[in-house]
Amino acid sequence: MAATTSRDGTYLLLVPAAAMFFLFMILPLLVLFVIGFNPPERGLLAVQPQLSLENLVRFFTNPLFYGSLLTSLQLSAITVVFDVLLGFPLAYIMARTSSPRVFTGLSILVLASMQLDMTIRLYGMIVIFGNNNGLINQLLVSLGLPKLQLIYNRTGIALGLVQATLPFMVFSLISILRNLDRSYEQAARSLGASRWRAFFDITLPLATPAVISGAVIVFSLSISSYIVPILLGSSRVSTISMHLYQQVSEMGFWQFGSALGLIMLAVSLGAILVSFSLSQRYAGSRF
Amino acid sequence: METSESPFVFKAIAAVALLLLLAPTVVTVVAAFNEGNYLQFPPQGLSLRWIEAFLTGPLFRESFTFSFRLAFCATLISTVLGTAAALALVRLRFRGREVLRAVMLAPIVLPGMVLGLALLSFYAAIQMGLFRTFSGLLLAHVLVTLPFVIATVGAALARFDRSLEEAARSLGAGPVRAFFDVTMRVTAQGILAGATFAFIVSFGQFDISLFLATSEMRPLPVALYDSIRYRTDPTIAAAGVFAISTVFLSMTLVHVLTNRKGKRAAPKG
Secondary structure, three states, X not given: OOOXXXXXXXXXXXXXXXXXXXXXXXXXXXXXXXXXXXXXXXXXXXXXXXXXXXXXXXXXHOHHHHHHHHHHHHHHHXXXXXXXXXXXXXXXXXXXXXXXXXXXXXXXXXXXXXHOOHHHHHHHHHHHHOOOOOHHHHHHHHOOOOOOOOOOOHHHHHHHHHHHHHHHHXXXXXXXXXXXXXXXXXXXXXXXXXXXXXXXXXXXXXXXXHHHHHXXXXXXXXXXXXXXXXXXXXXXXXXXXXXXXXXXXXXXXXXXXXXXXXXXXXXXXXXXXXXXXXXXXXXXXXX | OOOOOOOHXXXXXXXXXXXXXXXXXXXXXXXXXXXXXXXXXXXXXEOOHHHHXXXXXXXXXXXXXXXXXXXXXXXXXXXXXXXXXXXXXXXXXXXXXXXXXXXXXXXXXXXXXXXHHHHHHHHHHHOOOOOOOHXXXXXXXXXXXXXXXXXXXXXXXXXXXXXXXXXXXXOOOOHHHHHHHHXXXXXXXXXXXXXXXXXXXXXXXXXXXXXXXXXXXXXHHHHHHHHHOOOOOOHHHXXXXXXXXXXXXXXXXXXXXXXOOOOOOOOOO
8 A cells, every 4th residue: 555645734634633642641641650659648639759669668568458459360360261251152153143133233232231331230230139139139039049149249349340341352252253264164174173173273273362352451441440349349358449549539648549550550551561472472373 | 154053052151141241231221110129020010210210300310411411522522533543544654653553542441540540630730720620521531532433433444445535636626625525425434433432432431530520520420320339229220221222322323334334325416
């Protein structure tokens, strides 16, 4: 494709959006970075000239705080695993269906479920999984079985995170599963491989980059989710996002809150970098 | 073709996945029309009392209109900025293009809560009237909706046949005229889909609004969250029904717009 010269001013079209991202994403993140390294001063929301490592030291020496990071990492990892297990079959069926109507219908359902207000979805989750009046527990009681504690604990947070992030996994997988060259799989089948053998030896490895990119999105969304742990968790399970909100909004520790934000950001970016190098490796080894 | 023969295990798991995705929404709708204070199964009787409570109580209705206004403004701005950027990204080949593209899509994966906190601190630091104001909140919503416009319009433009615009240019149309008469008409579906996406994303945005909202400017998701923390009566479900309808309508629109195969909107004179 021939490159357009800047003579016709196409470059100018980039300026407003680029300015937007520079002014309202990059600069604010830099401000956050500096505040995270400012000495803590309760109630002060301003950039200070002095730098200090006090916030990070406080984080990594207090088990309450670094423990919350471990909890968040663990919950996010569980979410990724369940999203792959539940999302792969759904994406596979959507990608392989020969009926455009089935594909369209399922796509709209998954898309809409992704875009629906999270509070409303979590309200629905509480109605279904509620510990006292939840539909599942009503059913168990009517069958004479004991009630289950499904929410306001780790299980509840994991259920909520899977509900919230599953569509992202499904869409990451669909795009690649639809474009997979099926001749490899057909070749394997015609050479006598069973359907499952062909799936595990051919289709799954080909889809690995998509699984990785879906996992990253799901992981970053899970690690930074605040609404799911606050509504489906309890005060006994604290995630890093819950501490961030508490430190900033309830206690006025802007510096420590910013440091928590930086740690969250570092984890997300770290995940992106790891996945990038992994998918490069897989892309390199693909036939 | 051996197409629809997905293994049974897959179908079973996919059904569970769909159930988990959709059941909370279905249950919310049922709860909104339910008579009692909490949903019993089977439902106890139909009633419009929660819908009425939503429509007559000022709490959610004000937030609903506020969210609508906010999403509308954010959509207008990000559609214009995003379409321009998508056009340039598709047309131009320059060093750092991929980096710029990644930066412009970054708000999709960056933690919204962290962005919200960063913006609040930034607004406080620069003292230019953005701290706890509508403009500040609006700019934040523009930021998080832009990637969706850039991605959607970019995909539409990538499919667009450049030669049509060149034909217009060679027939004497200026670059601006050629854009509006040819490119814009042919890719209008993509732009409309991008705008709808932006609207939905802004309308449902919680994370970025969490720190930027105030008691006078509370978008619906924040208002719902504030109230659900203290009580879970079905007025929330009633508010949900309105939000659900908005989203389903828009999503169907996006899907129809982005998946029309082979049929390009023929430019009409």
